[in-house]
Every structure is written in C-alpha cells, then in structure tokens.
Amino acid sequence: MSSPETIRQRFAEIAEKAGTEKAAAAGRTVPKIHIGMATCGIASGALETKAAFEEAVAAQGLEAEIHPVGCIGHCYAEPWVIIDYPESGFPPIFYHEVTPGKAKMLTKLFLAEGDPRFEHVYGATVENEMIPSVTEFPRFNKEKRLVMEKCGKIDPERIEEYIAEGGYGGFAQALEGSPDAVIDTIEDARLRGRGGAGFPTGRKWRLAREAQGEEKVVICNADEGDPGAYMDRTLLESNPHQALEGLAICAYAVGAQKAVFYVRAEYPLAVKIITQAIEQAKEAGLLGEKILGSDFSLEVEVFQGSGAFVCGEETALIRSMEGHRGMPIHRPPYPSEKGLGGKPTVINNVKTLATVPPIIEKGADWFKSIGTENSPGTAIFSVVGDVNHPGLVEIPTGVTLRSLIFEVCGGIAKKKKFKAVQIGGPSGGCLPEEFLDTPIDFDSLIQAGAMMGSGGMVVMDEDTCVADVSRFFLDFTQKESCGKCTFCRIGTHHLLEILERITEGEGKEGDAEQLELLSREIVKGSLCGLGRTAPNPVLTSLQYFKEDYDAHIHEKRCPGMMCRPLIAFYIDLEKCARGCDACVGVCPVDAVFTTRTRKKGIDQELCVKCGECVVACPPEYDAVKKVSPPHLAPVIERPPETRTESKKESS
Amino acid sequence: MDETIQAQEAAILEDIGEQLKDYDQNRGSLIPILQMIQQRHQYLPPDSIRKVAEHMEIPSSEVYGVATFYNQFRFHPPGKNPIKVCLGTACHVRAADVILENFERKLGIKEGQTSDDREFSLERVACVGCCALAPVAVVGETIHGHMAPSKVEGLLMRIQIHKEMAEREKEKEKNEQS
Amino acid sequence: MAIITVDGLSIETEPGRNLLSVCLENDIYIPHLCFMEWLDPPHASCRLCYVEVEGKAGPVPSCTVSVASGMAVKTDTVEVRxxxxxxxxxxxxxxxxxxxxCPANRQCPLQEMAKFLKVPLKSKDLNPRLKEKDLEALQPCFEYYPNRCVLCGKCLHTCERVKGQSLLTFAGRGIDMTVSFYGGLPNEEISCEECAECAAVCPVKAILLVTG
Incomplete structure (x- = not known):
C-alpha cells in the first residue's frame, strides 16, 4: 500500500543522493566555467569557445571544470560564460560574447594569474563589493523567473542537477496528496494556459478527470510553430525536467497512464535532450511503474511533429499523432472528452506545464502573489527585432510593454524611434505607441487587439513597414493553412494577394476597405483558431497604421522604406568621396558604377535594393540615400564604358 | 547518371524494407515511419510510399496524403550542400528575402529546388531560433548568423574550395597508392 | 419529441437530430456543400450552412448543431447571409x-446558391485563383478536374464508407490542396469501375468515370 510516508521517504533518498553530489561539487575549489550551449549558443560559436577553454586550460596545465548548461535567454550576449573561481577572491562573473580568443585570454589571465580583466566583465552574478552585479541591470532585476529559473544554471543532460535544485519535489508532494487536491491547487492558483488562448488549466484538468474512460492521455505540446518564437525549444533544451515534472503531475491529476511529449522534429537537440530526460527519470524511479512506491504508474514517450503550424490546434495535433493529415475537426466534442484514440486527453503547452511544479511546491497563494489578479504568474516572450537586447524574457504579468521594451530589452537599437510592436506572432496584432502602457496579461492584450499567443514579440522601429509585416504574416498563415475550410483556404489567399499588391505599389482604390471586410468575415467564418486569428495582423495594422496603407496605395510610397518596389537608393554626389570604392565591391549585382568625376552612381535598372552599399559607405561620408517613392532618386547617367557584361565567371 | 540514381533508389528501398520490420501496423506509426525514412535517406522516394502502404496495409494514397501535408517531408533528394535561409520574423525584418534572392541568383536555382549536379539545394525555413543573429542561413549543419547579400558569394566560394581541396586530396591518395 | 422554431416556423422533430437535415426536410433551404447526413463528426468545411441559434454568440454552421427542444433558429439574418x-x-x-x-451545368449547387444568394458567378472584386492543371487523369479510371473541385470531401468519405478505407485522399495543403488517387488500387474486391460512387457523389462533376 502506498502511503505519503513511503513516497516522502523514497523521494528523500533520491534528493539526498543528488544533494550530496552537489555539495561535493561545491566543495571542490577548482574554477568552474559554465557555458551556454543551447542551439542559439552553438550557433553563435559556443562549441568553439568551449574547445578554446579546454585547450587553453590543458595548455596552461590548469585544473578547471567546464560545465555545459542551457540557455539563459540573453541572446544578445551569446556566447556567454560564467566563471566561478572562488579562490581568486572574486564572485562568479558573467562574460558576454566570449570568442575563442577571449576564452584563451581569460584562461591565461584570470584562471592562471587571477586577473578577471575588468574591461571584459559584464557583471557579477551575485551582489558584492568588488564588481557591479548584473542584478543592477533591468534585464536581470525586472525579470521574474519561474519557468526559466533553472535554465542556464544546470546541465540539462543530468537529472541530478535538476533534483539538487529542488526538482521533482512538487511531483513527490503531489503524489502524497489526492489528484483532486492537485487540481484544486491549480484551479485556486488561477493558472491559465500559456499556449496562447489562456484557458484555465485547472478547469481543463477537471474536465478530463471527470470524463468517462478507463484510459486517459496527457500531452505536452512543444510543437512551436510561430516563425519568431523559440522559447519552447529553449526550455526543453535548457531544463527538460521541469516540463516533464509538470506533465507527470498533470497525468496524476487527471488519472492518465500515458503521457506524450509532442516536439517538433526540426528541433533535433530538444528531441535528444527530452528523450534522454525521460530515460533518466525512469531510471531514477520518477516515471514507470508504481512511482515512488505509490499506486501511480506513468509511461512517457516522445512524438516528433512533422512541421505544420495548424497542429497547434488541439484536434489537428491529435489527428497527426494518429497518423493522419493534421486537419482540425469541429469541436465539440473537446479532446478532454474524446481525444487521442477516443480517450479523454489533456493537451498543455510546455510553459504551462513547467509552471505547475513550483505552484504545487509553493502553493497557490504564492503564485497568485506574482503578476496580475486575472492572469497571475509570468509571461515569456521571445523579443526580437530592433531592440538592443533581444532574447527570451520572463516577466511577471502586469509589466507594461514600455517597461519590457525600454527597460528589460534595452530600448530601440541605433537610437531610432519606436514605431510598433507585434505581439503573438501570426495570430497576434500590431500595436502602436499609444498602447505602450498596456499591462501584459491575457485580457489587456486581447482588449488592445493583440494576444499573448505564442509569445513572439517583434519590436519595430521607424524604418519598418507595418503593411509589409502584415504581408509577411499572411504569407506564413496562407502557406500553413491546412486547406480544409473555405474561409482559411481561399480567404487568406485573397488577403495575401491584396497585401502583395499594396506592398508592390500596385494597390488600388478600395483595397484597404476590401482587406478589412474580408478579414472580418474570415475571423467569423473559419473552422479553427488558425483561420479565425489569421487576419489579426491585418486588422490591427489597418486600425492603427491606416496612414501607412494609404501612403502605399495612393502615393506609391512606403513610409518605412522597406517595400523594395517602392524605394530607390542613390548616391549623394555632394557627399560621395572621390576614389572611395567601398560600395562597389559589396554590390551583389554590379549596379554601382564610377561616374566620370570618379564618384559613384547606382544603376537603377540593375539595383536589387539590398542596401549593402548603405552599410558599406563609411559613416563619415554617409553618401548612400534611400527614398520613396523611387522616382525621387536623382538620375545619374551611367557611362557606357562602365557597363560590363555581368561578371565573368571563372569557369 | 540515371542508372546510378536507380541503383541508389533500389538500395534505399531495400534499407527501408529492413527497417520497417521494427514498426507495427498501428496507424499511429505512419508519421514515425516516414520520419525514419527521411532521416536515413533525406527524402521519400516515390516507391517508398508504396512500400510503406504495403507494410501498413493501407492505400498508397493515404500515405501520400499524409506525406504531402507536413513541411518536413521532401520528395526529391536534397543537394550535397543543403542551404536553408531563415525567413522567420526577425530575419524577415532584417531583409532575409534579399539574402534568399541572392542565393537564388548565384546558384541559378529557385527556393525548393536542387541544382542539376545535386551539389546545392535551396530552401526557406520558418525559424531556426537564432533570432538575435538575424538574418541567418544554414549550410549543412552550420548556422551562419548576421548574413549579408555580399557574404553569399564568399560562402559559396568557400564550399567550392573545400570541395576542390577534398577532390585534390583524393587524387593525391590515389596517386600515392598506385 | 422536440419542438424548435426556425424563422418563426414551429417544427416538431426528434431531439438530437442534425439541424441542417431537419431544416432541409422541412423545405427551409440553407446553402450547403459538404454535408453528408451519415458522417459523424460532420466535415463542416464548406462553411456555408451558417444559421443563428438563440443563445449562441454569432452564426454557427447548422450541420454541427444537434436539435434540442425550444431551440430558436434564424436562417436569414444579415450576418448569416x-x-x-x-x-x-x-x-x-x-x-x-x-x-x-461543364457537365454539372444546371444541376450545380454553386449555380443554385449563386442564384439564391444573388452572387454573380464571376466576381468583380476577387481575382480568380486557379490551379495549374485543368485536368488530371487519375488512376485507375477517373478524370479529375482540380479547377472544378470544391474540396468538399464527399468523394473521400463515400469511398471510405463503401470500401472501408478511402482510396482517395486530400493531397498537399492550403490553396494548393487537391484530391488525389495516388498509387492506384491495392487488391480490391470491388473495382472502381463498378463502384464509381465517388464520381456519383461529386456535386460539381470534378471526378468523372472514363468509360471504354
């Protein structure tokens, strides 16, 4: 028979083992080098940085522990390392953009000679009297990490490190009580689904618990589809166990014997890490038969999603797991009643599930003390675009957009002006400056016309065209439409066609009105959430940036100077420096030519408007100019002798 | 050329037949099976669809319908150097479409195509999750951040040089052996 | 027995029945394309059979509604139309x-609905979007006209009903989706020529049996 005591005791043994190991590691005085090694870190060169440390440490004959960890979300700082060298007398130090060269230098000067090289220090990770701490930066102190708390601290490939940080304590605690008690806590905490719509998680669980059926299934949805969001992947790559623990708690609460991780196949590292995490949890006795001596048994498997945005829709996700085309089915019946293989099924997003363990452990009241009343807890965004410090941020709900963009993410890059923020990806909306004081929570964002959605956030400066961004999102949803229902299949095609026309300068009188009309009908008429939310980027940008559309349609002008058919580059001869060839070499199509005065000109017929010449032109000249509409560019005749046949290929 | 391709496809089918023994006929295995084939052979040859259908005892059309639904599945072999240009949101606002166009121009193929010599293939992908490095292109397994149109040519040239170097090495080895 | 009102008219029917069926049986016309009474859950893809049901926010496809006593339905509101x-x-x-x-001329539901809803057959404000091929010869004995097809799925569902497994499938996705007969037939007891139910059920004659 299971008793709370047995469970507690069994778990205590596991935790103690992990704790001892941690204490032993802490006791060792060798310097520790933590390196962020998730996909983004690797892309920025973390592998090379790690190799450089290893090489340099060996070459110097030093002893050091190199500790690969996940992602902390500070993408702008990649590849980053934290050097924890207690004997040096300094606190653990965070270094950013650590190239292999920097790695070698730090090994030699800091590890061997004790000089932390202040000019390269980003900050200490804890407060101290020697080095300014990162906690003084808004990026660090405005964030509140529940879900990402352990990301970047632990090695995601070792379950012991998660357990040593208190992991699986929530699960053990849940097992000690009844499933209903778990659901009560989640309901009381007012946890809402982090997948986008914000449906109360507790209610979802309750429905499935009460549904008829011997067998039940719970699914963790990590089939991230938003083309600008990557937090689900980061979470799995950096701390797979927290979501797994949440999934196990969910399974216990609803009475499921089977749980599935639905992960995108395009995320090979995440697939590898989560598969390994499941194995390790099974070995540790935290999954499998009669877990921790209780009556609860759970099998967890991984299913790789093959890439279809529509599979974010629960019924489509289930269809794909059943081996069919992922086309949504009319609801009701809801999956909580009749889901995978007809069994009652709960589908929760990774972030939702990763929020569960701390709630069980610390209680509903603790959770409700964070964030706003109706959307307590935190929100995770992947903030990209024109901000100084892009990356993943986790903030308590209720923080304003302004604070998130200007404080946490360091404001708009290159001293430009803020224009708009697109929230919620292809289903979300585009908000102007007036909405910067909107608090970030489910209801306020929906009221403003955007939504939390997938958590993608694109910040746009004054040089961005919102019509083009709408076109971008529609291009995406149109390609991802499953094709089942009329409004989404054909409707999104027409929206895209009109937007293409507008951004190419072929917009007609009445196009903006037509866009709005069709959008409203698609919202009402579509079968599933993909279609019903697909027009959101169009509707909000039309509402808040109508003048942008008008400029495109009536003046053939792109105010953000992004739509290539509506802009032209030219070289200001007053500013161009004689004999400078900086722009000539970078032009991919040989459109830049030398005039008879040895200044440069741009052949408008050849120019593909890539903007490389602007980048190449030395700032002291600043001679390349961009205009819209294109006819404003002064005509500079190209001397016929400079018109070479397109570059002679060496072959 | 055609004969070698035929021989290749025959070998692929044989391998698939071997692998299929590990999978049951449960309909839920269909997508994992297709993923297995794609992972081992980088694409789904037409005959593999039939083979899978036979194994599962379902009409080929069902397999085809499923395979054509998901972005992951390819029906043509990719080039030896598959190039993926990220057109996610962050890359888009940093003019990733210009990068893609430049690849198209330099390679003489359109996105979704493979060059005639099967050296290169070009694809657009929705997001590789390296938004802070935008715009991004992926060549083989390597992610190239902060791309620029003018970097495209250099990148392709580097691949070409590597290839030539490898060929010369081979040549040398051959000569040394003989 | 359940009594419902549709456009003010009182109708007596069995509770739980399909609302669209009940309306059609009682000569209340609701435009529709993909509806097949025996199909559960309904395909619900054409999004034509919208009605307003009292107490529900916004129009709902009537093919997805089960009749309940006291239900009040409107088929002719501004929003629905x-x-x-x-x-x-x-x-x-x-x-x-x-x-x-077109062989479907005069029996075509699109023509019928266009007349009923007063929609011109050739739209002025939407550019046509047709597929590349007008005709595909489907194995084993059918011709398929992608640009006639309305993707209602009746052929697939009927085939599945007759043969236990559909030999037809949707292929591709989104605006490029088509119906496909990929790969032809496995060993079948009933041959397609004898059956041809898919062609018979097609409302717009996009699938034709090739004889001879």
Missing part, C-alpha cells in the same frame, strides 16, 4: 466558371 455570400465568392474565385461546357 453575408458569411454565406463571402464563402460562395471564395468558392467561385477558385473555380473555373465555364458553366456552358
């Missing part, structure tokens, strides 16, 4: 309107 017209315009913009040479 607007959605139906838009859906039909969408269909027509992806349909090769060549009625004179």
């Amino acid at each position: 607007s959605l139906q017209r838009t859906a039909l315009k969408f269909f027509l913009s992806a349909h090769k309107v060549e009625c004179k040479v």
Whole structure:
C-alpha cells in the first residue's frame, strides 16, 4: 500500500543522493566555467569557445571544470560564460560574447594569474563589493523567473542537477496528496494556459478527470510553430525536467497512464535532450511503474511533429499523432472528452506545464502573489527585432510593454524611434505607441487587439513597414493553412494577394476597405483558431497604421522604406568621396558604377535594393540615400564604358 | 547518371524494407515511419510510399496524403550542400528575402529546388531560433548568423574550395597508392 | 419529441437530430456543400450552412448543431447571409466558371446558391485563383478536374464508407490542396469501375468515370 510516508521517504533518498553530489561539487575549489550551449549558443560559436577553454586550460596545465548548461535567454550576449573561481577572491562573473580568443585570454589571465580583466566583465552574478552585479541591470532585476529559473544554471543532460535544485519535489508532494487536491491547487492558483488562448488549466484538468474512460492521455505540446518564437525549444533544451515534472503531475491529476511529449522534429537537440530526460527519470524511479512506491504508474514517450503550424490546434495535433493529415475537426466534442484514440486527453503547452511544479511546491497563494489578479504568474516572450537586447524574457504579468521594451530589452537599437510592436506572432496584432502602457496579461492584450499567443514579440522601429509585416504574416498563415475550410483556404489567399499588391505599389482604390471586410468575415467564418486569428495582423495594422496603407496605395510610397518596389537608393554626389570604392565591391549585382568625376552612381535598372552599399559607405561620408517613392532618386547617367557584361565567371 | 540514381533508389528501398520490420501496423506509426525514412535517406522516394502502404496495409494514397501535408517531408533528394535561409520574423525584418534572392541568383536555382549536379539545394525555413543573429542561413549543419547579400558569394566560394581541396586530396591518395 | 422554431416556423422533430437535415426536410433551404447526413463528426468545411441559434454568440454552421427542444433558429439574418455570400465568392474565385461546357451545368449547387444568394458567378472584386492543371487523369479510371473541385470531401468519405478505407485522399495543403488517387488500387474486391460512387457523389462533376 502506498502511503505519503513511503513516497516522502523514497523521494528523500533520491534528493539526498543528488544533494550530496552537489555539495561535493561545491566543495571542490577548482574554477568552474559554465557555458551556454543551447542551439542559439552553438550557433553563435559556443562549441568553439568551449574547445578554446579546454585547450587553453590543458595548455596552461590548469585544473578547471567546464560545465555545459542551457540557455539563459540573453541572446544578445551569446556566447556567454560564467566563471566561478572562488579562490581568486572574486564572485562568479558573467562574460558576454566570449570568442575563442577571449576564452584563451581569460584562461591565461584570470584562471592562471587571477586577473578577471575588468574591461571584459559584464557583471557579477551575485551582489558584492568588488564588481557591479548584473542584478543592477533591468534585464536581470525586472525579470521574474519561474519557468526559466533553472535554465542556464544546470546541465540539462543530468537529472541530478535538476533534483539538487529542488526538482521533482512538487511531483513527490503531489503524489502524497489526492489528484483532486492537485487540481484544486491549480484551479485556486488561477493558472491559465500559456499556449496562447489562456484557458484555465485547472478547469481543463477537471474536465478530463471527470470524463468517462478507463484510459486517459496527457500531452505536452512543444510543437512551436510561430516563425519568431523559440522559447519552447529553449526550455526543453535548457531544463527538460521541469516540463516533464509538470506533465507527470498533470497525468496524476487527471488519472492518465500515458503521457506524450509532442516536439517538433526540426528541433533535433530538444528531441535528444527530452528523450534522454525521460530515460533518466525512469531510471531514477520518477516515471514507470508504481512511482515512488505509490499506486501511480506513468509511461512517457516522445512524438516528433512533422512541421505544420495548424497542429497547434488541439484536434489537428491529435489527428497527426494518429497518423493522419493534421486537419482540425469541429469541436465539440473537446479532446478532454474524446481525444487521442477516443480517450479523454489533456493537451498543455510546455510553459504551462513547467509552471505547475513550483505552484504545487509553493502553493497557490504564492503564485497568485506574482503578476496580475486575472492572469497571475509570468509571461515569456521571445523579443526580437530592433531592440538592443533581444532574447527570451520572463516577466511577471502586469509589466507594461514600455517597461519590457525600454527597460528589460534595452530600448530601440541605433537610437531610432519606436514605431510598433507585434505581439503573438501570426495570430497576434500590431500595436502602436499609444498602447505602450498596456499591462501584459491575457485580457489587456486581447482588449488592445493583440494576444499573448505564442509569445513572439517583434519590436519595430521607424524604418519598418507595418503593411509589409502584415504581408509577411499572411504569407506564413496562407502557406500553413491546412486547406480544409473555405474561409482559411481561399480567404487568406485573397488577403495575401491584396497585401502583395499594396506592398508592390500596385494597390488600388478600395483595397484597404476590401482587406478589412474580408478579414472580418474570415475571423467569423473559419473552422479553427488558425483561420479565425489569421487576419489579426491585418486588422490591427489597418486600425492603427491606416496612414501607412494609404501612403502605399495612393502615393506609391512606403513610409518605412522597406517595400523594395517602392524605394530607390542613390548616391549623394555632394557627399560621395572621390576614389572611395567601398560600395562597389559589396554590390551583389554590379549596379554601382564610377561616374566620370570618379564618384559613384547606382544603376537603377540593375539595383536589387539590398542596401549593402548603405552599410558599406563609411559613416563619415554617409553618401548612400534611400527614398520613396523611387522616382525621387536623382538620375545619374551611367557611362557606357562602365557597363560590363555581368561578371565573368571563372569557369 | 540515371542508372546510378536507380541503383541508389533500389538500395534505399531495400534499407527501408529492413527497417520497417521494427514498426507495427498501428496507424499511429505512419508519421514515425516516414520520419525514419527521411532521416536515413533525406527524402521519400516515390516507391517508398508504396512500400510503406504495403507494410501498413493501407492505400498508397493515404500515405501520400499524409506525406504531402507536413513541411518536413521532401520528395526529391536534397543537394550535397543543403542551404536553408531563415525567413522567420526577425530575419524577415532584417531583409532575409534579399539574402534568399541572392542565393537564388548565384546558384541559378529557385527556393525548393536542387541544382542539376545535386551539389546545392535551396530552401526557406520558418525559424531556426537564432533570432538575435538575424538574418541567418544554414549550410549543412552550420548556422551562419548576421548574413549579408555580399557574404553569399564568399560562402559559396568557400564550399567550392573545400570541395576542390577534398577532390585534390583524393587524387593525391590515389596517386600515392598506385 | 422536440419542438424548435426556425424563422418563426414551429417544427416538431426528434431531439438530437442534425439541424441542417431537419431544416432541409422541412423545405427551409440553407446553402450547403459538404454535408453528408451519415458522417459523424460532420466535415463542416464548406462553411456555408451558417444559421443563428438563440443563445449562441454569432452564426454557427447548422450541420454541427444537434436539435434540442425550444431551440430558436434564424436562417436569414444579415450576418448569416453575408458569411454565406463571402464563402460562395471564395468558392467561385477558385473555380473555373465555364458553366456552358461543364457537365454539372444546371444541376450545380454553386449555380443554385449563386442564384439564391444573388452572387454573380464571376466576381468583380476577387481575382480568380486557379490551379495549374485543368485536368488530371487519375488512376485507375477517373478524370479529375482540380479547377472544378470544391474540396468538399464527399468523394473521400463515400469511398471510405463503401470500401472501408478511402482510396482517395486530400493531397498537399492550403490553396494548393487537391484530391488525389495516388498509387492506384491495392487488391480490391470491388473495382472502381463498378463502384464509381465517388464520381456519383461529386456535386460539381470534378471526378468523372472514363468509360471504354
């Protein structure tokens, strides 16, 4: 028979083992080098940085522990390392953009000679009297990490490190009580689904618990589809166990014997890490038969999603797991009643599930003390675009957009002006400056016309065209439409066609009105959430940036100077420096030519408007100019002798 | 050329037949099976669809319908150097479409195509999750951040040089052996 | 017995029955394309059969509604008609309107609905979007006209019903989706020529049996 005591005791043994190991590691005085090694870190060169440390440490004959960890979300700082060298007398130090060269230098000067090289220090990770701490930066102190708390601290490939940080304590605690008690806590905490719509998680669980059926299934949805969001992947790559623990708690609460991780196949590292995490949890006795001596048994498997945005829709996700085309089915019946293989099924997003363990452990009241009343807890965004410090941020709900963009993410890059923020990806909306004081929570964002959605956030400066961004999102949803229902299949095609026309300068009188009309009908008429939310980027940008559309349609002008058919580059001869060839070499199509005065000109017929010449032109000249509409560019005749046949290929 | 391709496809089918023994006929295995084939052979040859259908005892059309639904599945072999240009949101606002166009121009193929010599293939992908490095292109397994149109040519040239170097090495080895 | 009112008219029927069926049986016309009474859950893809049901926010497809006593339904509201017209315009913009040479001429539900909803067959404000090929020869004995097809799925569902497993499938996705007969037939007891139910059920004659 299971008793709370047995469970507690069994778990205590596991935790103690992990704790001892941690204490032993802490006791060792060798310097520790933590390196962020998730996909983004690797892309920025973390592998090379790690190799450089290893090489340099060996070459110097030093002893050091190199500790690969996940992602902390500070993408702008990649590849980053934290050097924890207690004997040096300094606190653990965070270094950013650590190239292999920097790695070698730090090994030699800091590890061997004790000089932390202040000019390269980003900050200490804890407060101290020697080095300014990162906690003084808004990026660090405005964030509140529940879900990402352990990301970047632990090695995601070792379950012991998660357990040593208190992991699986929530699960053990849940097992000690009844499933209903778990659901009560989640309901009381007012946890809402982090997948986008914000449906109360507790209610979802309750429905499935009460549904008829011997067998039940719970699914963790990590089939991230938003083309600008990557937090689900980061979470799995950096701390797979927290979501797994949440999934196990969910399974216990609803009475499921089977749980599935639905992960995108395009995320090979995440697939590898989560598969390994499941194995390790099974070995540790935290999954499998009669877990921790209780009556609860759970099998967890991984299913790789093959890439279809529509599979974010629960019924489509289930269809794909059943081996069919992922086309949504009319609801009701809801999956909580009749889901995978007809069994009652709960589908929760990774972030939702990763929020569960701390709630069980610390209680509903603790959770409700964070964030706003109706959307307590935190929100995770992947903030990209024109901000100084892009990356993943986790903030308590209720923080304003302004604070998130200007404080946490360091404001708009290159001293430009803020224009708009697109929230919620292809289903979300585009908000102007007036909405910067909107608090970030489910209801306020929906009221403003955007939504939390997938958590993608694109910040746009004054040089961005919102019509083009709408076109971008529609291009995406149109390609991802499953094709089942009329409004989404054909409707999104027409929206895209009109937007293409507008951004190419072929917009007609009445196009903006037509866009709005069709959008409203698609919202009402579509079968599933993909279609019903697909027009959101169009509707909000039309509402808040109508003048942008008008400029495109009536003046053939792109105010953000992004739509290539509506802009032209030219070289200001007053500013161009004689004999400078900086722009000539970078032009991919040989459109830049030398005039008879040895200044440069741009052949408008050849120019593909890539903007490389602007980048190449030395700032002291600043001679390349961009205009819209294109006819404003002064005509500079190209001397016929400079018109070479397109570059002679060496072959 | 055609004969070698035929021989290749025959070998692929044989391998698939071997692998299929590990999978049951449960309909839920269909997508994992297709993923297995794609992972081992980088694409789904037409005959593999039939083979899978036979194994599962379902009409080929069902397999085809499923395979054509998901972005992951390819029906043509990719080039030896598959190039993926990220057109996610962050890359888009940093003019990733210009990068893609430049690849198209330099390679003489359109996105979704493979060059005639099967050296290169070009694809657009929705997001590789390296938004802070935008715009991004992926060549083989390597992610190239902060791309620029003018970097495209250099990148392709580097691949070409590597290839030539490898060929010369081979040549040398051959000569040394003989 | 359940009593419902549709457009003010009181109808007696069994509770739990399909609302669209009940309306059609009682000569209340609701435009529809993909509905097959025996199919559960309904395909619900054409998005034409919208009605308003008292107590529900916004129009709902009547094929997805089960009748309950006291239900009050309106089939002819401004919002409903607007959605139906838009859906039909969408269909027509992806349909090769060549009625004179089309075998479905005069029995075509698109024509019927266009007349009923007063929608011109050739739209002025939406550019047509047709697929590359007008005709595909489907194995083993059918011709398929992608630009007539409305993707209602009746052929697939019927085939599945007759043969236990559909030999037809949707292929591709989104605006490029088609019906496909990929790979032909495994060993079948009933041959397609003898059956041809898919061609018979097609409302727009996009699948034709090739004889001889």
